[in-house]
Structures are given as structure tokens and as C-alpha cells.
Amino acid sequence: MDAISKADVERWLGEQAKRVRAGTHSPVTVNNWLRFFRLIMSEAVDELGLASHPVIKVKGLDTSLHTTYTEEEPNALLPEEVHPFLVAMRDRIRSTSRWWRSGSRRGGGRR
Numbered sequence: 001m002d003a004i005s006k007a008d009v010e011r012w013l014g015e016q017a018k019r020v021r022a023g024t025h026s027p028v029t030v031n032n033w034l035r036f037f038r039l040i041m042s043e044a045v046d047e048l049g050l051a052s053h054p055v056i057k058v059k060g061l062d063t064s065l066h067t068t069y070t071e072e073e074p075n076a077l078l079p080e081e082v083h084p085f086l087v088a089m090r091d092r093i094r095s096t097s098r099w100w101r102s103g104s105r106r107g108g109g110r111r
């Protein structure tokens with residue numbers, strides 16, 4: 001981890017910025033990745049005694065012109081969509097809960 005430099009992080013961020021401009025990534029998502037990496041590196045500096053923190057002064061991408069949701073396409077359900085959504089979620093939670101309790105996640109039934 002001590003081989004990671006600020007220039008490496010900025011180069012990675014530049015590659016992600018290209019993806020944002022191409023429309024395949026959101027700048028908010030990229031900034032979240034950067035934030036998580038910053039946290040990981042902060043822990044590494046503390047726990048491993050690294051000499052420097054390569055991410056601390058790297059600024060994220062500008063999100064001021066990025067609209068996540070619009071009035072035409074809000075991140076919300078219409079009133080008539082709420083009940084079917086809740087029913088589907090309840091069924092999915094029940095199904096997942098049965099799967100979890102069955103032990104199938106370990107490759108077999110309960111022993």
C-alpha cells in the first residue's frame with residue numbers, strides 16, 4: 001500500500017473522469033469510490049504506519065452540473081406503484097429468509 005502515490009490516484013481519477021464524460025459512470029459514484037478509498041488509506045496510514053497518505057489532498061470530481069434525478073424521472077414510486085412494490089419486497093424478503101434459514105447458502109441443508 002505504501003507504493004500508491006498521489007499521482008497514481010489522480011491518474012485513476014482521470015480515467016474515471018473519462019468514463020463520466022462518456023456517460024458510463026456518474027461523478028457521484030466515482031466520488032463515493034474515492035471516499036471509500038480515502039477511508040481505507042486513512043486506516044492503512046494509522047495501522048501500518050505509512051509515511052504518507054496519497055489520497056488526502058485529492059479532490060473528487062465536480063458534481064455541480066450532474067443531475068441525478070429530474071422531475072420527469074424522479075427517484076420515487078407513483079402512488080399506484082407503492083402497494084405492488086411492497087408486496088414484491090415482502091415476498092422477496094420471505095424467500096431470502098427461508099433460504100438463509102435452510103442452510104442452502106452453505107451448499108446444503110441443515111445438519
